[in-house]
Amino acid sequence: MKRVIAALSVFAALAFAQGAFAANTGSISVTHDPMVLAGSKSTTIHITLPQADDPIAAINIYTPSGYSYTLSQAAGTTIGTVDATAFSHTAGLTLPLSGNVVTANPASFTQQSTQCTGIPTSAAVWVLNLSVAGQTIQLPVYVNPTAGAEQVLGAEKITVCLPPWDVPEALGGAAQGAQVLDVRFTVNGVFTTPNAGSLLRWDTLFTPYTPKTGKANPAGTFEARAFVPLPVILGLHPTYLSKTNTFRLGGQVTEGGLPVPNLTVHISRGVAANRLTQQSSTRTGSSGSYTTAGHLKPRKTTYFRINASMPEHDFAAGCQNPAPATVAPAGCVSAKLSSWSVKSAVVALKVPKAKKHKK
């Protein structure tokens, strides 16, 4: 009776021959703000679905072990925001969509949840309210602990099911033939980052539809990975050279314990900790380290802070050891490292008082 799209997609692929399917290349990246261990409360998930790909039926995002979760928000709580773009095949236009992420009562979504995940009452349901020009599409997101063989992929599973855009709306297709191209949603106070640092892998399985049928194609299920390097550390160590009244700054930038080479580091300074202005920038070397120097004017305690940003980018080695073909018959197609924007702590450089000469 029910098409359990998402559940069908996982561990059921062996039942299907490796049929022809498009070279689907969806991707995912995940980031936190701040990028720290054991404390970050803001998580942003960014999914891209290229326009040329087959329509996507279900996306299952597995959270790595080590995270802790808070799923007890009352129904109706706004826990974040969402921005998305979708191409309307009816209008021939790309539409910007945005709104809030709101928790819902899982008991109100039992049918949809069953259809999408195979689980009648999900542990949590978040509704992405995607609005444009006063019209809102509500996209439910289901959160559930993994079970059985799925547990190797992660402890929790975030599932989104999409209607096919290439099937008429009357036959269950997406309204306005809307093809989701990009979704970026942030949830606050849900995930708490792990205590131990590393490259945390968020495995994701995308199950497409067989084009123009509205039927899920588990044989086309592919894997994409997001790597979250935690923590991101901007080292900042100032030293003072009294003879020349100059300072020297140095430090290393690491993400998930690995050095970040060739990164622009912006340096802010000021004579009060809360009044810093950006003064200069430098770049990290191959070891992730940087140094810079300058004069101090006036001869006072000076405060420093550095900040740096990293855009979301491909991680070439990220698809090594892909999930088995029983899970993702179409292989691992992308791996992304997180974007982040990090500021260091403010560090004071105390200028020693000049020694008084006895007459």
Added chain:
Amino acid sequence: MAALAFAWAGTANAATPQQLTLTMSDGTQLACSLTLPDAPATPSAGVILFHGLGGKHQDMEPIATQFLAPAGYAALACDARGHGASQGQFGLDGPRDVADTRELYDWFAARIGTQQIGALGVSLGGGAVWNALTAGVPFKAAVPIITWTNLLSALAPQGLSKSGLVQYLAGLVPTSRWDPQLLAAAQGLTTSADLTAATALSAARSETTAQLRSITTPTLLVQGRHDFLFDVDQALAAYRSLGGPKALYLGDVGHLPAANPSAEQPTLYGLAVKWFDRYLKGTPNGVDRTKVVLAHDPWDGRTTAYAGVPPTKRVTVNLPGTTTITGATGKVVRSVRITGGPHETFGDSTVTVRYSNAKSFDHLVAVLAVQGSSTPISAGGTKLKAASGTATIRLLDEVVRVPAGKKLVLYLSSTSLAQSPSNALYVNAVQPDASVTIGRTTLALSVLKRAVSRAGASRRLAGAHATPGLTKTQIVLGGTGPLTGSESAYEPVLSGAKAYFDYVNARGGVYGRKIVYKVEDDQYDPVQTVQKTQKLVEQDGVFAIFNSVGTEHALAVRDWLNARKVPQLFVGSGAAAIGTEHAKYPWTVGLLPSFVGEGAIYGKLIAKQHPNAKIGVLYENDEYGQELLRGLKRGLGRRAGQIVSTQGYALLDTDVISQVQSLKASGADTFVIFALPKQAIQAFVGAAKLGWKPFEYVTSVSIDPAVMQIVRLNAGAQTGAGATSSAFLHDPTNPTQKGSAGVKLYLQIMKRYLPGEDPRAVAHIYGMMAAYAMVDALKHAGRNPTRASLLKAATHLHETNPFLLPGLELTTSPKNYFPIQRTYLVRFQHGFWNVLGRPLAVPSS
């Protein structure tokens, strides 16, 4: 047909329906809502609710929240197939619908953990209840309301279709959503020529006497006293035959011409709850002693109980005469005064007609009315099978009071229109040359042995209605617009207005009355606008039509509303037909600035700023676009010849790219876009993609912030920069306006009353602006308003409206039906439409 109207007047503690989608075994998804009582946490019983034709599950939610949940019942309501947000085809309670009911029952039982489940359905939904009982769905109690047990005899009694009513009903569900089998049956029904398909259709959806006898489920039947679709006989047949506990409530409810007073609802649904209490929960409350209850008409809070079908007597009178009638308009009108009285009709009344010389006059319709009343008592019709003979017409079984001393008037013709142009029950006329001679006629009237309704009934029969839509606690307004479909971007116009009314209601309403705003979805189809507006006025009894969307749509109902003196206020249109024809249509008042005037503003501006412009115009090829174009030419004056190309588009066009290509090819350097938002976006994007960089002007209808957001996303951030338009509303997205009191109030209302909707949509603020004007008019209409006093107030407005840009006002007079007479020029710069200079006068013609 959603005959019973419910006001959204839930209490603060009312349970909240949870929206959900249920998937049937064939994969079809039904949109539903589940209402759980606040207490107990695990309900001991539940009720499945079934809505009427053309309705949706939300129509039933007030029953769930106001009557069932407070009594501890869970309730499940779903859009039937082909209705609302459900998938599938409309099957008129066919076998697939019965299967759905069974599956819904199973799901609901599993969900609430009990099999103690009852069914309550209205009209089409009542049919669903009967069919489910016949099919053995194990409901423990049932309440079918204003429905049929024999569909064919309801739609085509004596083989003659109630063609007007059938056509009306057919229009309530778009034919694209029909099961194709139904279409053939409906076609046969509208003409009465071939009822074969309808007969087969009915047989599968009606209950035979034997089937009714086999039903032992305790059933409370509710039928309308005065309902021309499903008369009392439909319920009596079941009441007489049912095999289990049963009761019959005859109320002032139902389809046309029932009054459906909201004050009767607590009695009716209170009885239904008692019925469920007795048979679902086993509460011994004595309701099982109820047999037949007759509510008084007009509703005065009283009912008369009977131990069985009320006793009747027969009053027979002859109406002598010989008259030959010809063609569609030919009619015989005979009157008679019945001795005694007052009487109250009940049971099978007949009209026996001796006729001769019938030439192509193949059917005869009888309408019986009280003299001086436009609302008939009853009607009926039959086919004439021979050139001469006796025809017996069975009148619909209606329970109507006939005041003592009043004359009865009998109309005989080929249609019911002979009695009144508004009586569109039987509309199939004979050929112009058809004729028949009507001889002596006998009226055999079945009446209650003792009339129970008070004399006040005569007032309604005489047409002396109380002010519709107005009670001590409520003012009911109605509106239509595209809640769904391709033009549903205008839905916020309606939801924004409703949100403002909610805000006003929370502050005491207008002179203590809460405003109830009933909105019907016309899917931007003027044909549906007509149907839905008529429903709002005739069934829901609204006080006024307010804020309906669309020019063509407003014009489609203007004649009808003006003929009935129903205010049609603040139409979202600046069309000349709305704003300047007030002498002919005084009950229709617009709201937008004149389209011609807006076009003229752009014409004057272009003539001044670009005197050598070569102008290309994209316009919607209807009243709206043509008036803007006419205004543009007027504003350009002697420079109108500089329009080098005009390109029209139709609403159904997929896109406007070919028109934009033609305009570019014309050499135009100034692009005037008189288009709705979707086409305006396509125009901006199309021009950019063609590498065309003209000066751009766009009508104010298309300056929602999302329009330019989409344009820039599709064609680059600089696209549209420098474009000019006009605006009269605050833009809540513009940082320069965020401090204004109007925007603050708007955002406050959005947050409180429309938390799930997008506050950036300007259409919301437009709806609030219109609602503000409506509240102002209602206040000025006085503590005891009438439709006339409302119109007077609406045509004497002089208000500062917080949702308008500073310096603008709404002003009307009996000679000025364009309330907004000044507007600002705006230019799209730095991502926003920014106000330029001082307000400009908008010429009204």
